[in-house]
Amino acid sequence: MSALPFEYVVLRVVPRVDRGEFVNGAVLLYCQQADYLGVQVRTDLACVHALWPQADLEAIGAALASAAAVALGTAPGQAGQAEPGRRFRWLSAPRSAVVQPGPVHTGVTEDPARELDRIAARMLG
Numbered sequence: 001m002s003a004l005p006f007e008y009v010v011l012r013v014v015p016r017v018d019r020g021e022f023v024n025g026a027v028l029l030y031c032q033q034a035d036y037l038g039v040q041v042r043t044d045l046a047c048v049h050a051l052w053p054q055a056d057l058e059a060i061g062a063a064l065a066s067a068a069a070v071a072l073g074t075a076p077g078q079a080g081q082a083e084p085g086r087r088f089r090w091l092s093a094p095r096s097a098v099v100q101p102g103p104v105h106t107g108v109t110e111d112p113a114r115e116l117d118r119i120a121a122r123m124l125g
Contacts, residue, residue: 003108006031006115009092010102010123011067013045013060015052017096023048025064025099027120028071030088031112037084038113039071040120063099067091 008029012022026041041064045057069075070087079090092101109115 003110004031004033004112005106005108006036006112007088007092007104007106008116008119009088009104011064011091012100012102013042013048013064014098014100015048015055015060017098019051021051022100023051024123025060026067027116027123028067028088028091029112029116029119030084031109032085034112035084036112037071037073037088038116039068040116040124041065041068042124060098063097067099 006029008027010024011026011028013025014020014022024042026039028037028039030037045060048055048057048060066075070080070091073080073084073087079087082090092104094101107115
């Protein structure tokens with residue numbers, strides 16, 4: 001397999017939008033040529049309380065799970081049923097909420113799933 005271009009974005013958990021502090025909550029990786037959109041989500045959100053002890057971890061976890069369902073194409077509705085590129089663009093669009101996408105980054109890889117594992121280990125670990 002030859003090197004394939006990909007894009008990835010980190011979904012940030014920003015418990016107090018006014019302060020701008022964040023914890024990386026999930027990583028999405030999209031590779032158009034491989035028709036691949038993968039996601040990995042942080043499972044332990046306790047570190048969010050270091051930024052804001054009153055943060056609703058259950059709601060944050062639900063928001064990340066919802067984003068993951070859209071990414072995987074298992075969410076109900078139009079966003080969850082769109083093709084992978086549209087789902088990635090929808091999830092990586094800027095928004096002012098507790099779960100926000102960071103900047104989109106690019107690279108090349110021979111194995112998008114393995115690349116997602118590598119990036120997620122670095123960003124979520």
